[in-house]
Amino acid sequence: MSPRAAWRLETLGFTRVYDYVGGKADWFAAGLPREGRLADVPRAGDVARGDDVTCRLTDRLGDVAAKVRAVGKETCVVVTDGGILLGRVRGEALDGDPEAKVEVVMESGPTTIRTNRTLDSIVERLRSRDVDSILVTTSDGKLVGTLYLSDAERRLAETGGDVEEDEASCNCKG
Amino acid sequence: MVTSIGRDEVQMLLRDEGAQLVEVLPRREYEDEHVKGAINISLKRLDREGAKGLDKGRPVIVY
Numbered sequence: 700m701s702p703r704a705a706w707r708l709e710t711l712g713f714t715r716v717y718d719y720v721g722g723k724a725d726w727f728a729a730g731l732p733r734e735g736r737l738a739d740v741p742r743a744g745d746v747a748r749g750d751d752v753t754c755r756l757t758d759r760l761g762d763v764a765a766k767v768r769a770v771g772k773e774t775c776v777v778v779t780d781g782g783i784l785l786g787r788v789r790g791e792a793l794d795g796d797p798e799a800k801v802e803v804v805m806e807s808g809p810t811t812i813r814t815n816r817t818l819d820s821i822v823e824r825l826r827s828r829d830v831d832s833i834l835v836t837t838s839d840g841k842l843v844g845t846l847y848l849s850d851a852e853r854r855l856a857e858t859g860g861d862v863e864e865d866e867a868s869c870n871c872k873g
Numbered sequence: 874m875v876t877s878i879g880r881d882e883v884q885m886l887l888r889d890e891g892a893q894l895v896e897v898l899p900r901r902e903y904e905d906e907h908v909k910g911a912i913n914i915s916l917k918r919l920d921r922e923g924a925k926g927l928d929k930g931r932p933v934i935v936y
Contacts, residue, residue, distance in 0.1 A: 701897055704919055705875040707919050710874075713929055717886065717934045719879075719894075720877050720878070721879060723896070723907070723908050726883075726936075731880075733906050735904055735905050736906070837896065
């Protein structure tokens with residue numbers, strides 16, 4: 700729709716016209732500001748905790764394990780220098796050869812959700828899969844943080860938990 | 874000449890050049906949720922009259 704609008708504006712005499720190809724779906728997925736009737740519906744990015752321990756592919760496993768346990772965590776999220784999520788190291792994998800590099804033991808491509816996913820849909824998904832947390836990223840794959848089921852349930856309870864928006868029906872391609 | 878751009882360019886044009894951001898989806902969708910600061914001119918209303926409020930001296934970004 701937007702290419703037609705852009706061309707229409709040109710025919711009306713506008714000389715600097717740009718078509719934002721990704722539209723609002725892209726904008727929201729990046730966690731950028733939104734307005735409107737549904738703007739206050741809680742999303743993954745609103746609840747995700749940004750306190751994950753992160754590490755790089757070339758980090759030494761012994762150093763990573765020490766860093767993770769020093770803050771009482773069980774997982775290190777592997778990211779690039781630019782913050783792109785690559786994988787994670789958790790549980791017993793942290794107890795491997797301390798001289799090994801993270802990339803050797805890393806779980807690649809963990810399941811993630813986007814920042815703009817509504818909490819009600821996330822809660823349903825986590826419950827059905829019997830997991831208590833999930834990683835949240837932007838549409839560019841940048842790590843935002845970890846969303847915990849308990850945090851999402853609490854936020855939904857605070858907001859009434861009667862969110863009716865259906866993401867699947869959102870025609871966000873503007 | 875229409876230029877296709879991504880999110881980074883949108884933010885730059887808004888910040889540095891006072892670009893005007895226009896959502897061309899129907900009003901209902903705009904009212905549900907839109908990019909902060911965007912105005913709504915649905916494609917159906919995008920004629921000389923509908924575009925009257927836009928400044929031709931500044932960039933216009935549509936989505």
